[in-house]
Amino acid sequence: MGWTRAFHYVKHRVNRLPDQPHRIARGVFAGVLVSFTPFFGLHFASAALIAWLMRGNILAALLATFFGNPITFPIIAVGSTTLGHLILGNRIDPDHPDSLAETFAAAGHDLSHNFYAIFTDEVAHWDGLRGFFAEVWLPYLVGGLIPGIISGIVCYYISLPLITAYQNRRRMKLKARLEKLRAKLPQRHKDKPASDDSDLG
Incomplete structure (x- = not known):
């Protein structure tokens, strides 16, 4: 329930952004693409940079x-890393299912040890850090680019007509309100001279 509410909130905020639909859709592309990269902690900065360049x-x-x-990251991480290993020609040893956990543990140990050093x-x-880069980070980056670009393009073409339609509806509603206000103004002007003429008589 919480994630559904968050999704609708983000969709609502994107629709109400005061910008041209194609520029907003480009921003959506950038944010979705970055979600498939291993730049954790830098996703905001990376998305902003790509959006600015585009x-x-x-x-x-x-x-x-x-x-x-948290719902999509496990799927993205496993899929991107696996695809990255295939692209890079790396062999994943099925006899060592704990190798990924060991790689993370070795990298964490190196980080703590080097900070102490x-x-x-x-x-x-x-x-440990070199192993993490070669076995996790680089495959994640390489394997995440293809599905990231594809997902970004799909979200671009989905969001563009939706944002355009939403802005058109808002524009029509605003136009209708303005027309109602304009319709009331002549009536007020007609009533005003009548009262003035009666006072003069």
Whole structure:
């Protein structure tokens, strides 16, 4: 229920952005694309940069990064990493299902050890981080680009007509309100001279 409410909130905010539909749709493309990359912690900055380069709406790009969420991230991560290994020609050893967890653990150990080494005489270790880059981060990046671009294009072409239709409806409603106000103004002007003439008589 919470994620449904969040989805409708993001959709509502994107629709109400005061910008041209094609610029908003470009921002949506940028945000969705970035959701397929391993730049965790930098998704907002990356989406804003891509939207700026594409002359898209930056706020729409930031909102569209919510395409990546706790529900979709596991699917994106597994799919992107697997595809990346295939593209890079890496062999995934089925006899070691815990290798991914071991890679994360080794990288985490190197990070904590190297931070400790800054303040001591310990020698920094990089083997775990190199393994993480080669076995996880790089395949994730390479494998995420293709589905990210495809998903971004799909979301662009879905959002563009929806945003255009929404803005047209808002414009028509605003026009109808203005016409009602204009219709009331002549009636007031007609009543005013009549009262003035009676006073003069």
